Amino acid sequence: MLAGCIGLCLSVLNAKEAPEENPPKTEEQRLQKAGDLYFDYKQDDALEAYIALSKDTGNRQAFLNAAYISMEQNEPKQAVDIISAAYRLYPQDREVLEMAAEAYLADGQYRSAEKFLSLLPEDPQRAGFYHINLARAQMGLGEKKLAKYNLQMAARAGTHPALANYLLGLLYEEEKNYKKAADVFQKASTYDHQFIEAKKHYAAMLEKLGNYNESYRQYRMIYSSEKSSQDVNNALARLKPRLSRPEKEITGGKEILKHTFVKPLVPPENVKTREIKIGIGMRQNGRPSTRNTVHFIPSHDFKITDPQTGKLLARGKAKESWVAQLKDGATFLLTPANKKIPFKKSVLISPSSNTQGEGTTIIVKSVMSGAGMTWASVDDKEYRGKLQITYNASRNTLIPINIVNIEEYLEGVIASEMPTQFPMNALRAQAVLARTYALKHLGKHKYYGYDLCDTQNCQVYGGVRSESERGNAAVESTMGEILKYKNKPIESVFSANCGGITQSAKEAGWYDTPYLNPVSDYKDFDFDRLQPYHFKELLQYPHDAYSRYNKHVSLAAFRWTRVVDVEDLSQLIKRQKKDIGRVTAIIPLRRGRSGYVSRLIVKGTKGSVTLNKENVIRNNLSLGMLRSSYFIVEPNYRDRELKYFVFYGGGWGHGVGFDQTGAAGRAEAGQNYREILQHYFPLADFYSPAQEAKK
Numbered sequence: 001m002l003a004g005c006i007g008l009c010l011s012v013l014n015a016k017e018a019p020e021e022n023p024p025k026t027e028e029q030r031l032q033k034a035g036d037l038y039f040d041y042k043q044d045d046a047l048e049a050y051i052a053l054s055k056d057t058g059n060r061q062a063f064l065n066a067a068y069i070s071m072e073q074n075e076p077k078q079a080v081d082i083i084s085a086a087y088r089l090y091p092q093d094r095e096v097l098e099m100a101a102e103a104y105l106a107d108g109q110y111r112s113a114e115k116f117l118s119l120l121p122e123d124p125q126r127a128g129f130y131h132i133n134l135a136r137a138q139m140g141l142g143e144k145k146l147a148k149y150n151l152q153m154a155a156r157a158g159t160h161p162a163l164a165n166y167l168l169g170l171l172y173e174e175e176k177n178y179k180k181a182a183d184v185f186q187k188a189s190t191y192d193h194q195f196i197e198a199k200k201h202y203a204a205m206l207e208k209l210g211n212y213n214e215s216y217r218q219y220r221m222i223y224s225s226e227k228s229s230q231d232v233n234n235a236l237a238r239l240k241p242r243l244s245r246p247e248k249e250i251t252g253g254k255e256i257l258k259h260t261f262v263k264p265l266v267p268p269e270n271v272k273t274r275e276i277k278i279g280i281g282m283r284q285n286g287r288p289s290t291r292n293t294v295h296f297i298p299s300h301d302f303k304i305t306d307p308q309t310g311k312l313l314a315r316g317k318a319k320e321s322w323v324a325q326l327k328d329g330a331t332f333l334l335t336p337a338n339k340k341i342p343f344k345k346s347v348l349i350s351p352s353s354n355t356q357g358e359g360t361t362i363i364v365k366s367v368m369s370g371a372g373m374t375w376a377s378v379d380d381k382e383y384r385g386k387l388q389i390t391y392n393a394s395r396n397t398l399i400p401i402n403i404v405n406i407e408e409y410l411e412g413v414i415a416s417e418m419p420t421q422f423p424m425n426a427l428r429a430q431a432v433l434a435r436t437y438a439l440k441h442l443g444k445h446k447y448y449g450y451d452l453c454d455t456q457n458c459q460v461y462g463g464v465r466s467e468s469e470r471g472n473a474a475v476e477s478t479m480g481e482i483l484k485y486k487n488k489p490i491e492s493v494f495s496a497n498c499g500g501i502t503q504s505a506k507e508a509g510w511y512d513t514p515y516l517n518p519v520s521d522y523k524d525f526d527f528d529r530l531q532p533y534h535f536k537e538l539l540q541y542p543h544d545a546y547s548r549y550n551k552h553v554s555l556a557a558f559r560w561t562r563v564v565d566v567e568d569l570s571q572l573i574k575r576q577k578k579d580i581g582r583v584t585a586i587i588p589l590r591r592g593r594s595g596y597v598s599r600l601i602v603k604g605t606k607g608s609v610t611l612n613k614e615n616v617i618r619n620n621l622s623l624g625m626l627r628s629s630y631f632i633v634e635p636n637y638r639d640r641e642l643k644y645f646v647f648y649g650g651g652w653g654h655g656v657g658f659d660q661t662g663a664a665g666r667a668e669a670g671q672n673y674r675e676i677l678q679h680y681f682p683l684a685d686f687y688s689p690a691q692e693a694k695k
Contacts, residue, residue: 063086074635083099134150135154160559178205196622253366262464265411265472280461290396303350307388349362497653536632539631546661589601597629633646
């Protein structure tokens with residue numbers, strides 16, 4: 001008999017269900033009732049019901065659910081007792097054997113975990129995760145050579161390449177084999193650019209190897225999303241004097257030297273359009289960043305006016321370089337001849353073309369994009385339309401605002417929000433939603449003088465250089481089309497990947513919205529029979545789904561892993577919430593039927609902190625942020641000491657509404673863009689100017 005395989009503990013055997021008026025009678029009814037309790041956020045009652053069912057009938061799913069919930073509640077010893085009893089009844093069941101191995105791993109019983117893993121039948125589709133768990137057991141036993149072999153096998157299998165390479169990197173790092181460690185940490189961060197912990201180790205290994213320039217560049221990317229990390233700030237300060245090239249040259253930044261020829265977009269007569277104001281170079285929350293200068297270069301002759309009075313302030317020639325400047329509380333324009341032209345609140349730059357079919361653009365130098373993300377950069381940008389520069393006295397900053405036709409704005413959005421290599425019907429669906437979103441949220445940032453920002457707080461907008469032929473075609477072929485609910489534009493939210501099923505707005509912690517309810521993208525999973533333990537299966541061994549589409553997009557958007565060191569997490573919670581000491585457990589308190597966690601408690605040696613809502617959870621459990629709140633999390637110990645947590649997650653974003661990757665999968669399967677939109681928003685009405693004109 002395996003170590004610890006002692007059957008259900010007495011407390012488990014004696015568990016009783018609370019009395020109720022019409023108790024379910026059949027096994028299936030009792031199983032369903034227990035599941036309902038779990039999804040009603042009554043985990044303790046659900047656990048009791050599953051234990052009672054397993055005791056009364058030996059129901060296999062009841063055992064698995066009870067063990068899963070025990071693991072989720074950070075009670076691995078209880079999970080070991082439960083799953084050991086299940087093993088006595090189902091000694092050859094794959095799911096029981098896998099759950100047993102992970103329960104023993106979580107409880108630090110590595111030899112028993114290794115033995116359970118040895119009982120599993122061979123399965124090429126599951127080999128990667130098998131080798132990872134075997135390596136975890138061997139790492140716990142100090143068998144590092146075997147652990148390295150299994151992690152190498154896991155990396156080749158490709159089930160969880162980021163996790164396999166990261167754990168392999170930790171072993172190489174312990175051996176001071178910095179070259180091999182750097183190689184595998186790089187592979188982990190390349191597979192998943194959001195895996196900041198891997199990027200941090202990669203940067204550290206590069207420093208050890210004397211590659212200071214690249215190490216600095218990696219740390220700068222981490223700094224973009226984790227500015228308050230003391231480790232990262234210390235590394236940047238330490239490396240800066242060692243750089244062999246100028247910092248700006250190392251960290252990059254695209255410079256635009258020549259204007260792009262653009263054609264004006266002319267909507268047909270039946271399409272009503274309007275201008276829209278977009279704040280550019282904004283912070284992650286959509287608010288203005290700090291700027292003392294705005295350097296701009298129009299493509300054609302232009303005039304500069306006061307937008308409030310219409311008064312002409314100056315005229316300029318095509319391709320002249322002008323600067324708006326804020327200095328000692330005074331604002332002025334600096335001409336190419338260094339002449340100062342003062343202004344008070346704002347100026348409007350309006351280029352014009354005398355050539356039929358030729359549009360105008362304005363280059364704006366040094367614009368921040370991707371604020372708060374690891375890919376953040378400061379680049380030159382080019383925009384259609386006009387440029388307004390506003391002085392905000394309360395924030396003591398200049399705010400550049402692009403004023404552009406809403407359809408031309410969308411052309412700068414589509415390629416920024418979705419790969420333009422996606423099928424055309426996915427791009428068309430995205431265009432309809434982007435237009436709907438813009439109309440719904442006009443004036444979102446009116447306090448600062450613009451309608452929308454250019455970040456993920458609204459919609460990512462990259463201007464002319466983000467446009468593409470296919471993206472523009474998607475906009476033009478859907479011109480004026482939007483989705484409505486009760487004759488108003490819907491809240492057309494979208495995320496990169498839902499992970500297989502979208503979640504409701506209510507579960508995400510937003511307002512309860514009738515048309516934002518869960519819809520499934522799975523092809524082979526029946527959510528009517530969903531049980532809690534299925535999340536382990538779905539996240540660790542992903543099923544087929546439209547959102548598993550893997551062309552022109554990273555698979556890490558569908559399934560991802562993160563390893564978060566206890567020390568890093570403890571410092572993060574202290575910095576962003578409060579000092580709870582060394583973190584000892586992460587316990588989900590609320591998980592919806594879509595699998596997303598909406599409430600979670602982090603326990604520490606000095607107290608605990610509760611995290612509510614998906615965005616709060618994502619921003620407080622890792623460096624930067626987690627891709628989504630759809631995850632399961634497992635503790636990992638070495639020598640009985642908690643070292644790190646492993647997150648097995650699905651999806652990228654909040655998971656509400658439209659799934660961009662799922663739309664691509666559906667389009668490739670032959671669905672047109674209206675069918676795709678109907679799937680994600682079944683209660684919404686499709687509005688088309690062309691159809692309205694026929695009425």
